[in-house]
Structures are given as C-alpha cells and as structure tokens.
Amino acid sequence: MKSSHRLALSLLLPSFAFVALFSIYPIVDSFRLSFYRLILTLPWLGQKLVGWENYADLLNDPVARHSLLTTLIFVAVTIPLELLFGVGMALVLNESFRGRALMRAVILIPWAIPTVVSAQTWRFLFNDRYGLMNFVLFGADTASYIAPLAEPHLALMAIMVAEVWKTTPFAALILLAGLQAIPDDLYEAASADGAGSWQRFRHVTLPLLMPALLLALLFRTIDALRVFDLVFIMTQGGPADRTNVLQFYGYKKTFTEGMVGYGSAIAVVVFLIALVLSIIYLRFLRTDRTQVSGS
Amino acid sequence: MILVRAVIAILAFSLLFPTIRASAQILHFVTWKPEAAEVWDQAINAFERGNAGVKVVREVAPQSSTQIHDLLVQKFKNRDPRLDVFFMDTVWPAEFASAGWALPLNRYFTAAEQQKFLPAPVSANRYRGQTFGVPVFIDTGLLYYRKDLLAKYAIAPPRTWMELVAAAKTVLARENDRQLAGFSGQFKQYEGLVCNMMEYIGSNGGALWDEKRQISAVNQPAALDAVRFVRDRIIGEISGRGVLAYEEPESLALFTQGRAVFHRNWPYAWAVANDPAGSKIAGRVGMSPLPGFTVGSGVAALGGWHLGISRYSRNPDLAWRFVAFMTGPDVQKRIALATGRAPTRVAIYDDNEIAAKIPQLKSLLASFKRAVPRPTTPVYVPLSNILQRYFSSVLALPDTNLKEQAELAARDMNRLLDFVRDR
Numbered sequence: 001m002k003s004s005h006r007l008a009l010s011l012l013l014p015s016f017a018f019v020a021l022f023s024i025y026p027i028v029d030s031f032r033l034s035f036y037r038l039i040l041t042l043p044w045l046g047q048k049l050v051g052w053e054n055y056a057d058l059l060n061d062p063v064a065r066h067s068l069l070t071t072l073i074f075v076a077v078t079i080p081l082e083l084l085f086g087v088g089m090a091l092v093l094n095e096s097f098r099g100r101a102l103m104r105a106v107i108l109i110p111w112a113i114p115t116v117v118s119a120q121t122w123r124f125l126f127n128d129r130y131g132l133m134n135f136v137l138f139g140a141d142t143a144s145y146i147a148p149l150a151e152p153h154l155a156l157m158a159i160m161v162a163e164v165w166k167t168t169p170f171a172a173l174i175l176l177a178g179l180q181a182i183p184d185d186l187y188e189a190a191s192a193d194g195a196g197s198w199q200r201f202r203h204v205t206l207p208l209l210m211p212a213l214l215l216a217l218l219f220r221t222i223d224a225l226r227v228f229d230l231v232f233i234m235t236q237g238g239p240a241d242r243t244n245v246l247q248f249y250g251y252k253k254t255f256t257e258g259m260v261g262y263g264s265a266i267a268v269v270v271f272l273i274a275l276v277l278s279i280i281y282l283r284f285l286r287t288d289r290t291q292v293s294g295s
Numbered sequence: 296m297i298l299v300r301a302v303i304a305i306l307a308f309s310l311l312f313p314t315i316r317a318s319a320q321i322l323h324f325v326t327w328k329p330e331a332a333e334v335w336d337q338a339i340n341a342f343e344r345g346n347a348g349v350k351v352v353r354e355v356a357p358q359s360s361t362q363i364h365d366l367l368v369q370k371f372k373n374r375d376p377r378l379d380v381f382f383m384d385t386v387w388p389a390e391f392a393s394a395g396w397a398l399p400l401n402r403y404f405t406a407a408e409q410q411k412f413l414p415a416p417v418s419a420n421r422y423r424g425q426t427f428g429v430p431v432f433i434d435t436g437l438l439y440y441r442k443d444l445l446a447k448y449a450i451a452p453p454r455t456w457m458e459l460v461a462a463a464k465t466v467l468a469r470e471n472d473r474q475l476a477g478f479s480g481q482f483k484q485y486e487g488l489v490c491n492m493m494e495y496i497g498s499n500g501g502a503l504w505d506e507k508r509q510i511s512a513v514n515q516p517a518a519l520d521a522v523r524f525v526r527d528r529i530i531g532e533i534s535g536r537g538v539l540a541y542e543e544p545e546s547l548a549l550f551t552q553g554r555a556v557f558h559r560n561w562p563y564a565w566a567v568a569n570d571p572a573g574s575k576i577a578g579r580v581g582m583s584p585l586p587g588f589t590v591g592s593g594v595a596a597l598g599g600w601h602l603g604i605s606r607y608s609r610n611p612d613l614a615w616r617f618v619a620f621m622t623g624p625d626v627q628k629r630i631a632l633a634t635g636r637a638p639t640r641v642a643i644y645d646d647n648e649i650a651a652k653i654p655q656l657k658s659l660l661a662s663f664k665r666a667v668p669r670p671t672t673p674v675y676v677p678l679s680n681i682l683q684r685y686f687s688s689v690l691a692l693p694d695t696n697l698k699e700q701a702e703l704a705a706r707d708m709n710r711l712l713d714f715v716r717d718r
Contacts (some may be wrong), residue, residue, distance in 0.1 A: 040372070041390045041673040042714055063684065128537030129474075129549060143473050150483075150539035152691050238484025239539050239691040241684045255365050257677040258394075 027271065033264035040258030054265035063241065064249060064266065071246045074160060075224045081164045082220055083213065086171030091205075093172065094179045104176075111169040119233035122162040123149065126234075152240040159230050159243055166230075167223070171216045178212020179205070211285060218281040222274045246270050320610060322351045322617055325370070325381040327363055331633035338626045342617060349613065360384045360486065371396040371605070379608040380617055383428050383601045385419050385668060386486075386675050391603065392422040393673030398604040399425035403615040412639050415597050419668040427603055429622045430639035432630075434598030435666040436494050437659070439550060439558040439568060442581040444470070452583045454590045456495070456524065459557055463533040466556045477533025479546040480559040484687035487542055489669065489679050490596035491559065492686050495521040497594030497667055498587035503682060504708060506670050509716040511705035513685065519701055521588070526690050526697075539691050551576060559585065561598060565655055566635040582655065584662045597666035599639070631656070637663065674711045681707045 034054055038047045058064050093104050110118065125132050128147030138144040148158040182205065190200045228247045231237060237244035237252070247270055254263025329335050339351050356363040363382065370378045371394065383391065391397035404426050409417050416430035438459075440452060444466050453459035463477025481487035493503050501517030504510060512518055530538060538546065543560060547567060550558035551574035558564070571577040587593035602621060604614045620626065627638040628646060635653055643649055644660050672678065685704035689697050 039714070040368070041394045041676075043394055045714065127545070128535070128540070129552075129554065147535075147537035147540055150536050150541075150691065155540075235540070236483065236485045238683070238687045240688040241484070244684075252680060255368070256361065257680065258368070258390075259677070 030264045030267050034268045036261045038260040054262050058265050067244050067246045067249045078160050078163045079220050082168045082171045085168045086175050089172035090175035090179055093176055108169045110166050115229040119230045123234050126158050152242045155235055155243050162230055174216040175212050178209045182208045214285045225274050320349050323377045323379045325354045327356050334629050334633040342620045374607045376607055376609050378605045379614040383603040385599050388420045388427040389422045389671040390673045392427045397427040398606050415666045416599050416639050428601035429618055430601045432599050432636045433639050433663050434561045435662050436585050436595040438583050438585050440581045441556050443579040453586050456586050459586050460528050463556050474554050476535050476555045478557045479549045479555040482538045483540050483542050484683045488686050489682050494594050494596050495525050498592045509712045511708035514701040514705040562637050595662055595666045597668040677711050
C-alpha cells in the first residue's frame, strides 16, 4: 500500500514540478512584483516596496479604466456571437451530407491560421482605399468609402469582426463534440411523441448541449479577456485609444516602458477577472452536470 | 624549472600579443535584416579577414523598431554576454544609457572623430556628457510632391503649411478626381505620429517638452495652434480620415499609386516612388524640405540607426573595432550606393561616385543638418505613449476639447518628468 502511494507520488511529481515552474511561479512572481515600484530605465529609483500603490494608481488611471471597459465590451459582444454562430455551424456539421468531412476541416481554417497572419489580412480588408470590405459595401462609389480602423467608433467593431471570424470555429468544434454525445434515440423518442424540429432542438438538443456550451463559454471568455495579437497588429491601441484593451496596455507598460511593477499589477487584475469568471462558470457547469445526470 | 619558465614565457607572450588571446573570439551582433544584405555580408567578411580568428555571429531580429527594442531589453535584463554590438534607434540611447545597458564610448569615439559625422545624429547619442552610439544611417522627414500636377497648375513647391493646403485644394478642385487626396502622412496611434506632430509643432516655434526645464510644452499656445491646424486643415480638409490609420507603408502606397498630391516620409521613399516596377508616378516625383508655419521655419524629425556596444560585452575593444569598421567611410559608401540610405559621414556627400549614382542625396544635406532629434530622456517611451494617445484622440475626435486634453497629457508627462528632473 505504502509503496504504491510512493509510486503515485513519484509519477505526479514531474508534472507538478512542471506546472509549478511554468505556471505557479510566474503568477506568484507577478503578484510579488505588483507590490513594487520598479522602472527598468530609471535604475537609481531601485526596487521599492510600495504596497498597494500600483493598484491605487490603477484605480485612478483613466486610461486603465477605459481599457477595462473596452475589454469587457469586447468580451460581452464577441462571446455571444461566437457561441451563436458556433451552434449554427455545429448543427450543420452534425448533419450527414456529401463532403461533410471536408467541410469540417475547411471550417477550422480561420482558427488554424496564425493570428498575426489573419490580423494582417483583416487590416488590408479594412483599408480605406483598396480594402475589399469597402468594395463589398459600396462598390464603385469610392466617395462613400470608410476607414474602419481610423474611426474611433468603428475600430473596436472591426477587431471584433476579426475575432468572431477567427474563433467561431473553435466554439463550433467543442459544440460539435457536445452534439455527437447526444444519443439518437432521444430524438426518435421525441419525434414519436410528435415533437417538431424546433421543439426537438429546444427540449432535447439545447439542454443536453448545455455542458458543451458552458465549456465553450469558459474557454472563449478567458481567451477573449486576454485579447492582444489582433490589437497589436491591427491598431496598436488606436485610434484615440479606443482599442487599447487591458492586456495590450499591460504589455506596453511592462515591455516597452519598463514599468515592471505597474505592468504586473495590470496582469494580476486580468488574471483575477479571468479567475472569478472561471469559478462562476465552473459552478454552473457542475450544477448543470448533476442536473443532467440526475434527470 | 624549465616547465615553469615555459609557462611564464607563454603568459608573457600572450600578454604582449593580445591578438593571440583574442583568437577564436566570437562577436555577437544583433541586427535586423538590412536592405542589400549582400553588402553587409561582404563588409562583415572583410572585417573577419582583417581580424584573424574573429567570428561575427549575427542574430537577425524583425525589422520593427518596437520588436528589436523588446528583444534587446530582454537580453540586457539577463545581462546576456552573447550580445556585443547592436542596432539602436534614434530615441533609445538615453534609455539604454540611463539603465546602464549601453557602454559609454567616449574613450573610443573621440571628439575629433565625431567631427567627421553629421552633428544631429551624433547628439542624439549623447546622454549626460557621454556618447553611447555611432550613427550608421540618418533619416529625416521630407516633403514629396507630384511634380507633374504642380507644374500643370503652375504652382511652386509650398514653403509653408498654408501654401501646401492651398495648393492641394487647387489641384483637387481642378483635377476633380474623387480618388485623389491632397496629402498623406502618418497619423496612426504609434511612434510615427509623434514624429509627424513634432514637425508641425516645432515649425510653429513650439516643442513637445521643454528640455531645459524638463516640463511638458504640449499645452503651450504654439503647440495647441499647430495641432489645431493639423486637425482642421490637414486631416479635415485635404487628406481624408484614412490617414488616421496609416503608418509609412500605407501612406506611401497612396502616393505611389498616384492618389496623393503631397506626401510626408523619410528619405527611402524617394527610391520607392521612382521605381517603375512598383510606382505609377516614377519620374514625376519632387522632393523638398518640409514646410513651416512661416517661410524657412520648417522642422524635420530626426530618425536613423546607430551601433552601440553592450555593457555586458566581454570584449569591448574588439566590439569597438567592429563598430568603427562598420561605420567607416568605405562601408558607409558601399551601403549608400547599394541602398540609397543616407550616410552619416559628411565627406561621403562630396564623393564623386555618390554624386553620380544618387544625385538627390546632396540636396538633402541641408535638411539633414537641420534635423531635430526627439528630446533625449530615459523616459522617452512612456512620454511618447502619452503623446500618441493625446494626438490620436484630438485628431480622430475633432469635437473633443483640445486645450483640456492637452492639459491632461501635460499633467501625465510632468509626472514622469518629475522622476528625471532633479537628477
């Protein structure tokens, strides 16, 4: 008994060490640094313990507050759209039709392309002079052409379009797995009881898809909170700071300005928001699981 | 006994001839992929031939100022000895010097030697009396224009911004081409925006910040008027709002596709605009110093790249020999001939071969001599981020209260400048 215990421990140890080194240590260190004033380019100031000062500054920083708002809007708009389109895509891909295997592969392409590449493509699509988006919207009427990435009220929307395009396939993939786990006999039983296709979707598919939906919601929310690369390539936070999402702001503070303490405080805040949301989702996921298995 | 003598002899010998100790030495050079890479390869090979046993190992970073900056900072933070010589953008020397990352070069880069270079890029490398880099290329803001369109309506190249706006409006009205813009420049929220705006503000007698007193100057009338002019007359009237998302490549593309009358860019744009392979306006391009708010008050932002040596280099003497070689007259001339990039040594501008092959260079010398560096300070990057946010906000949202935004930006800048003011 004891030796098997030791075996289990020795088998767990490497993965624990891995997680500790690459996950726990950086998080703990970010927490630690966030309590210091440390500015790399001003070494004579030293590394001074300032307690909660960075967090107090963050609360009073209008740029950071606006940045948080921008990030939350980004999450609140893109996630429902991704799930909605994801469900649609998954439903189609779950039907049997000719070329389904090919279709399932094709639909993943936006997700498989490295973001830096697709972000660059979207930047060209949104160009005010030769962008395809303008041509599709206005055709030859060049006087009406708009510059989405130059307009403060459109730039964030443009980035959201790129995000939804890019990550909907990922949501669809998770949801497709969820759909395939629903046994066919439930549909047969529902049909036998005279349920129409909407009723079958509403009372069979949707409740049983809930765990997959919550899982997709969880993954996508955490990911969207940390949006960085689209902003980095498409707008650099502009115009008028309207696309300056939190993660980009934190990156600029830490890596370009050398304000390690303040940047760490931003990173910690993003981490905490993601953590709280995850805990809420996981709670829902668990109650949902117990309900499903209980019924 | 013989053995001891032999050891002493070898030690003495190696001390007398340090080149032997230096044999099989590796010099690490962080660079970006330059245009005409073969010229660089040849130069590095020549250096290796002249210094037996030395091997130059290159680490090629992306050709983006921001990215090479972040890479270098990572290496400095780790005190990485595998970094001896590195490329440095015009605005980094103060930061790298203050952080103790760049090696002061005064004992190598003597005053007499500095005299042989253009003054502006050399002064951009100075911080607290020490020099931290040797300039390789110089860049400066220039005005490009459509020679053919100006000639068609008998308009002289503009000497003031007001003349430029008037000329653009005349051409636009007479050409009646909806695809044509009057002006294209770089107004996206990024470093280039600071360069563009400091040219307008400087040519109105203003500044981004007062370097003597170390306080912000963006809330001063000269700066406010210049920003208002760009917002209402340049972007509002002759350039279209698309420029608010333009960096150099997009704004240059507009010009080379024949869709802009005037264009602000760095010297490299001349070769691009006159290359028939990619430009529709080759041979129809004019170039002049940037206008000012009065005749002759034009100010051009200084850009360019320098070579610096890391404080953590294990072999600074050898690193210096490499820097001196790469910035020497011979290599500079060969790079200029191959790329059209403007050299930093004054004598090269009088070279016959240069005059024959790149005649436009000589005409730029006046602009290069007058180019104004962005203020040198270790907090340049955070200051620039505040300025980018401010300029982008007031240009993209014309209804915001300019004075109010300027005061906010000035307050944020002064808070940063407090850190360095009393030092």
